[in-house]
Amino acid sequence: MEDGKVKKNSIGQPKEIFASCDFSSLGLHPALCDQLRDRMGYQAPTLVQAQAIPVILSGRHVLVNAATGTGKTVTYLAPIIHQLQKCDPRIERSDGTFALVLVPTHELCMQVYENLQKLLHRFHWIVPGYIMGGENRSKEKARLRKGISILVATPGRLLDHLKHTASFVHKNLRWIIFDEADRILELGFGKEIEEILDILGSKGKDTEVVRQNLLLSATLNEKVNHLANISLEDPVMIGLDEKKIQPSNKQTTSLISDAIERLENSGKVSVASNEEYNLPAQLNQRYVKVPCGSRLVVLLSILKNLFTGEPSQKIVVFFSTCDAVDFHHALLSQFHGLSNSQTETENKHLFVQCNILRLHGNMKHEDRVKTFNSFKTEKSALLLSTDVSARGLDFPKVRCIIQYDSPGEATEYVHRVGRTARLGEKGDSLLFLQPIEVDYLQELQKHGVMLTEYPLLKLLDGFPLHGLNLKHHHHVKKFVSVEMHPWVVSLQRSLESFIFKEGKMKKLGQNAFCSWVRAYSAHRGELKSIFMVKKLHLGHVARSFGLKEQPSLVGRSVQKKHTEKRKREEKTKTQKRGGLDLKKKRKTLTDYD
Numbered sequence: 001m002e003d004g005k006v007k008k009n010s011i012g013q014p015k016e017i018f019a020s021c022d023f024s025s026l027g028l029h030p031a032l033c034d035q036l037r038d039r040m041g042y043q044a045p046t047l048v049q050a051q052a053i054p055v056i057l058s059g060r061h062v063l064v065n066a067a068t069g070t071g072k073t074v075t076y077l078a079p080i081i082h083q084l085q086k087c088d089p090r091i092e093r094s095d096g097t098f099a100l101v102l103v104p105t106h107e108l109c110m111q112v113y114e115n116l117q118k119l120l121h122r123f124h125w126i127v128p129g130y131i132m133g134g135e136n137r138s139k140e141k142a143r144l145r146k147g148i149s150i151l152v153a154t155p156g157r158l159l160d161h162l163k164h165t166a167s168f169v170h171k172n173l174r175w176i177i178f179d180e181a182d183r184i185l186e187l188g189f190g191k192e193i194e195e196i197l198d199i200l201g202s203k204g205k206d207t208e209v210v211r212q213n214l215l216l217s218a219t220l221n222e223k224v225n226h227l228a229n230i231s232l233e234d235p236v237m238i239g240l241d242e243k244k245i246q247p248s249n250k251q252t253t254s255l256i257s258d259a260i261e262r263l264e265n266s267g268k269v270s271v272a273s274n275e276e277y278n279l280p281a282q283l284n285q286r287y288v289k290v291p292c293g294s295r296l297v298v299l300l301s302i303l304k305n306l307f308t309g310e311p312s313q314k315i316v317v318f319f320s321t322c323d324a325v326d327f328h329h330a331l332l333s334q335f336h337g338l339s340n341s342q343t344e345t346e347n348k349h350l351f352v353q354c355n356i357l358r359l360h361g362n363m364k365h366e367d368r369v370k371t372f373n374s375f376k377t378e379k380s381a382l383l384l385s386t387d388v389s390a391r392g393l394d395f396p397k398v399r400c401i402i403q404y405d406s407p408g409e410a411t412e413y414v415h416r417v418g419r420t421a422r423l424g425e426k427g428d429s430l431l432f433l434q435p436i437e438v439d440y441l442q443e444l445q446k447h448g449v450m451l452t453e454y455p456l457l458k459l460l461d462g463f464p465l466h467g468l469n470l471k472h473h474h475h476v477k478k479f480v481s482v483e484m485h486p487w488v489v490s491l492q493r494s495l496e497s498f499i500f501k502e503g504k505m506k507k508l509g510q511n512a513f514c515s516w517v518r519a520y521s522a523h524r525g526e527l528k529s530i531f532m533v534k535k536l537h538l539g540h541v542a543r544s545f546g547l548k549e550q551p552s553l554v555g556r557s558v559q560k561k562h563t564e565k566r567k568r569e570e571k572t573k574t575q576k577r578g579g580l581d582l583k584k585k586r587k588t589l590t591d592y593d
């Protein structure tokens with residue numbers, strides 16, 4: 001076992017990440033084990049790999065539930081490669097696809113494909129490939145025609161090819177893998193998945209080739225339960241402990257249902273809401289309580305502090321909408337700092353000095369690919385993102401996750417923070433909450449997630465106050481409220497005048513304000529009582545986007561533009577377009593591919 005790779009669980013006992021065996025003892029082919037060790041640098045399997053690989057090799061359907069960053073990708077890829085490499089005669093491209101890996105997003109598709117390429121280095125006759133939304137269909141068709149042995153795909157594009165690419169051979173399909181299964185369904189791909197399973201044969205019962213389906217997720221919910229029920233035949237459950245599932249005489253596929261039934265019977269509204277999540281124990285989780293109107297200043301101050309303390313590091317900030325990502329990206333890329341304290345040298349630098357990247361589902365596919373690759377390879381960068389980055393993405397050495405907008409469902413919290421503290425490494429997470437939202441902490445506690453408070457005033461006191469216009473703040477050190485802190489007041493003023501002067505910034509801020517309020521009102525179920533739009537002070541929300549205008553003005557001007565636009569559209573009799581705009585707006589909130 002490697003040093004530093006033993007983490008502690010919540011009660012302080014050591015919790016191991018790696019198993020004390022090697023890959024060859026799991027039954028994998030020696031060349032594959034060499035590949036894992038020499039090319040990938042894996043000395044030993046992780047616990048989940050040690051548990052699941054022999055079971056997958058046995059041919060059983062499997063449901064794997066393991067913490068984020070514990071090596072689930074290799075868990076399913078290695079046994080498939082092992083089985084394919086031993087086929088005699090060797091498999092050929094003309095045999096078509098043997099294994100299909102379904103993933104929710106473009107980025108995860110590329111990541112799994114990259115892992116596959118590395119693992120297949122010594123097995124050149126097994127061909128990896130991917131198909132996903134945004135790529136060129138005809139090129140994909142040509143690749144499918146040539147034959148892809150292990151295919152990674154997003155559901156929409158896969159269905160498209162299943163229906164329209166006659167040369168796509170899948171009669172030999174032996175494996176269907178659902179990676180980040182719950183996310184696939186949350187993104188609204190349920191119908192596509194059912195259609196795919198209809199075309200391919202859901203559990204492989206009616207197919208000529210014996211089918212093995214695998215489902216992997218770091219969190220479980222009723223959606224995964226549904227998918228498990230329709231796709232897995234008598235599966236082995238890995239990583240599901242007694243707390244989550246009690247033994248049952250029924251078929252194993254209904255085990256999650258049993259747990260859900262028990263919760264439903266005990267009067268809980270939200271199914272499976274009391275499950276404890278597997279979080280990396282070495283993850284340092286904190287929350288920061290910030291009044292709405294000071295959110296922007298606090299975010300910038302925390303980022304400045306982090307990058308000043310450690311200029312070379314990677315941080316991800318999560319936002320609820322694409323518009324918010326665009327606004328903050330533009331702001332951080334242009335804002336130089338306090339207008340009344342800038343010296344010549346300060347003026348030359350950005351307020352937060354780092355390489356700033358953005359990622360969301362409304363970006364062009366090529367731009368997403370570019371961001372994904374550069375955040376992977378950069379040693380130091382700040383990634384501003386929607387939840388499109390929350391699942392499965394394995395960016396090396398991310399030091400800190402900031403959830404500037406609340407994630408809503410606790411599962412989403414788990415996946416977001418899971419982008420750091422991977423495989424036993426250190427990591428920090430910080431959740432922004434307004435004072436009116438602190439009940440969210442109890443929601444997280446229900447799942448065993450405990451956060452400590454971030455010392456915000458201490459941070460604010462640490463910023464230099466010289467040069468600030470302190471006419472009204474004689475007793476600087478006596479300020480105890482965040483809103484009245486001279487640093488906050490002064491930075492807010494500078495931000496507002498910067499945004500006011502820059503027409504483009506103002507527009508981005510207004511768009512971000514509107515979509516933020518829409519996203520806030522879209523919280524589901526029980527969370528609505530925590531994130532209540534009517535409790536928001538919209539004037540303060542506007543300030544959090546650096547807008548001087550009152551929200552009604554912001555709302556009216558945007559509304560006015562929308563009305564004008566609608567009128568124009570009606571005039572040109574393109575009523576259909578109104579529907580498209582609405583669809584686009586929804587996409588801004590849900591951010592799917």
Ligand SMILES: Nc1ncnc2c1ncn2[C@@H]1O[C@H](COP(=O)(O)OP(=O)(O)OP(=O)(O)O)[C@@H](O)[C@H]1O
Nearest residue numbers: 042044045046068069070071072073218392394423
């Ligand atoms: N046995 C191993 N030894 C060392 N590193 C490993 C091993 N297995 C996987 N890894 C590395 O650990 C990291 C996390 O792996 P992976 O992305 O598969 O995790 P995951 O469990 O799927 O996470 P998530 O739930 O976030 O999707 C990757 O960088 C991977 O290369």
